[in-house]
Amino acid sequence: MPMIDIYATAGTFADKHQLAIDLATAVKAIEEVPDIPMFHKNTAAFVHDLPEGDLSNVDGDTNYVRVQVLTNAGALDRDKQIAVVSQLTAIVAEAAGDPGLSERTWVLLTEAVPGGWGLWGHAQTNDQIVGAARAEIGRLSAGN
Template identity: 75%
Template sequence: MPMIDVYATAGTFADKHRLAADLAAAVMAVEQVPDIPMFRQNTAAFVHELPAGDLSNVDGGSNYVRVQVLTNAGALDRGKQLAVVERLTHIVADAAGDPSLFARTWVLLTEAPDGGWGLEGHANTNAELVAAARAQIASLQAGQGAGG
């Protein structure tokens, strides 16, 4: 259930909502979590627009994008880390309509400590999140069996 934050200068993206949805879907796909409401409704991206002049590298360049992905501990093994960074970088460059932005997109992967993923007012451990997902899957499967 990653949280994704994108920081860019205002005007970088024409359709911020589509960008947010595409980033969230991409991370969920790379994580390979079940396609259940718990994950779909709690994997989200936030696009933060910075006013001109609020971003600079050492040389004064300001045409960069920073993407920070926060996951629960251990959610991304090395292969998934590589896939997330590559995929999100492509999505950002495509959303900006600027292929050169691929070289100026920074993606930071951050893990919340076990017990540090708050959902529904509770600081969940990884085991609690897995148990909640399994319970929802069982509930959905039971509901399908009753109707069909």
């Protein structure tokens, strides 16, 4: 159930809503979580427009994008980390209509500490998240 934050100078993306959907969908697929409402409703991307001049590297370049992906601990093994970085970079460059942006996109992968994933008003542990998913799968299988 990742949370994804995208930071870029305003105007970088023509369709920010579709970008958010595409990024959330990609990470959900890479994580290989069950296709249940719990994961649909709690996997999201937030696009943050920065005013011109609010972003810069050491040389003063402003045409960069930062994507931060927050997951629960252990959600991404090494192969999944590589896939997330690769796919999100490609999605960002395509959404911007700028193939060169793939060289100027930073993707940061962060794991919430155990018990540090707040969901439904409670700090969830990984075991609690897995338990909630199993319970939902059980309810869906039973037709409830």
